Amino acid sequence: MLESLAVNPQSREFSMELTGLEDPLHMWRRLIVYLGLDDEDVIVAMRRTSETLLRDAADFVVGAYDYLASFDETASILGWEQEMDAAHLEERRQFFATWMARAIGVDLSDEFAAYLFDAGILHAAHGPRAIHTPPQWVMGAIAMVQAHIAERILHYGHDRELAAIAIGGWDKYLMLQNYQMLAGYQVARKVDDGPLTVTVKLYGKLQAMAGREEQTVHIHSDDTLADALRKFFNYHPVLRQEFFVVTWSAPEGDVEATWSTDFKKVYVPRQGPYWRILLNGKEVRYHGGFEQPLHAGDIIALFPPGR
Numbered sequence: 001m002l003e004s005l006a007v008n009p010q011s012r013e014f015s016m017e018l019t020g021l022e023d024p025l026h027m028w029r030r031l032i033v034y035l036g037l038d039d040e041d042v043i044v045a046m047r048r049t050s051e052t053l054l055r056d057a058a059d060f061v062v063g064a065y066d067y068l069a070s071f072d073e074t075a076s077i078l079g080w081e082q083e084m085d086a087a088h089l090e091e092r093r094q095f096f097a098t099w100m101a102r103a104i105g106v107d108l109s110d111e112f113a114a115y116l117f118d119a120g121i122l123h124a125a126h127g128p129r130a131i132h133t134p135p136q137w138v139m140g141a142i143a144m145v146q147a148h149i150a151e152r153i154l155h156y157g158h159d160r161e162l163a164a165i166a167i168g169g170w171d172k173y174l175m176l177q178n179y180q181m182l183a184g185y186q187v188a189r190k191v192d193d194g195p196l197t198v199t200v201k202l203y204g205k206l207q208a209m210a211g212r213e214e215q216t217v218h219i220h221s222d223d224t225l226a227d228a229l230r231k232f233f234n235y236h237p238v239l240r241q242e243f244f245v246v247t248w249s250a251p252e253g254d255v256e257a258t259w260s261t262d263f264k265k266v267y268v269p270r271q272g273p274y275w276r277i278l279l280n281g282k283e284v285r286y287h288g289g290f291e292q293p294l295h296a297g298d299i300i301a302l303f304p305p306g307r
């Protein structure tokens, strides 16, 4: 009798809402507008100085690494206190030349935004060499690029008005880039924050999208599944669209809530063929939802529809 009255665990669905996810691409686009980098006159002025900047780009790249190798903290970050590692130096110069070419071309694309976000992640010791480059040194390098650009533009005697608009544009554009790298750096640091670890295992096309099969996420003892997923999906913003749709929520009963400050962006799982999230083998939709506590060593698995 009791058996037949028992509630089917599959019939109860738990809350699976996620808030607090940053959207680096949205911020990149908004900052472009905020900084006036959507103004055609500014972009044209910057591009009219691009050729000037290309003339000295190679020397600048070489000089930049000589400088980083000569300054105690940056030399130590790069492991060049005693001497420069030739292979690593070549690698770094190649990356910098690639970056410089894209920057001099005033690349404002979403793809460049993602590239810079990923560079910030690599700076947090998440790259193949696991080198940690704290953001002040990256900011300093950006400031030196700004100074170099201003000096070169004035040196080559561009029209004063054009030079003023272009230098202002370059300054804003490089600040935008600095912010984008910082955003990547911060999400990577959060993934490493906490004394305990859980593992997020990826299946299906997520592996190719994330470029990995699993990810270690650090947590604190009172963290919930939502806390770990927030860190994970902030680190991999492109994976979100597979799982979630965005809704907006206002504080309950607050008739004076304003859109810009009080409404919260809430990520809720897609309906229909949905990806499944399992915690230690149990689908969280029917077992505890996102607000359940986590424990060291827990395995979170993200499965494609139908698997």
Ligand code: HEM
Pocket (backbone or CB within 6 Å): 068, 074, 077, 078, 095, 099, 115, 116, 118, 119, 122, 123, 125, 126, 127, 128, 129, 130, 131, 133, 137, 138, 141, 142, 145
């Ligand atoms: C203008 C400022 C900077 C920009 C735009 C920048 C950008 C980047 C990019 C795009 C990458 C990824 C390269 C790739 O694999 O394609 C990268 C990696 C790296 N950057 Fe920077 N960076 C800057 C400043 C610095 C500074 C000042 C340092 C060191 C003092 C540094 C150290 C590194 C290291 C070590 C890596 C590779 C990490 C690894 O492979 O483990 N960066 N950076």
